[in-house]
Amino acid sequence: MTQTRNARRHMIGVVQGTKQDKTITVVVERRFKHPKYGKYVNKRHKYHAHDEKNEAREGDKVEIASIRPLSKTKRWRMTRIVEAAPERGVDVAAITKAAEAEVGLGAVRSEEPESSEVRAGEPAGSEVRSQEPDSEPERQGEGGSQP
Secondary structure, three states, X not given: OOOOXXXXXXXXXXXXXXXXXXXXXXXXXXXXXXXXXXXXXXXEEXXXXXXXXXXXXXXXXXXXXXXXXXXXXEEEEEEEEEEOOHHHOOOXXXXXXXXXXXXXXXXXXXXXXXXXXXXXXXXXXXXXXXXXXXXXXXOOOOOOOOO
């Protein structure tokens, strides 16, 4: 007799902390309608999830799945990075391609050209900004005494 496992529960949340080794703290926010008053309420819950390769960084949107207990608080595992944090400047597609190439699936898929590539050593969204003078305009009536 072969037994099949039950379907795992999946959730998507934002990584809040990566201070532990191979562990991330994920905040999952859910929105529901209050049963009595009808107002929509936002609830947040923190989960500790296992990140085997320490890939996730703060601000990344990740998918977590339930697993057997690994420690006192860890009952979740990070399955994938859904969206990288904007300040990280990393393309999730690049991470996925690297993981597929590591497994050997990279040659199976057709390579599509990326229209927006991030240059090495340059954060995403970096543009040349015009420099404005640092001096503030003088205000009148800032003596501390009122007329």
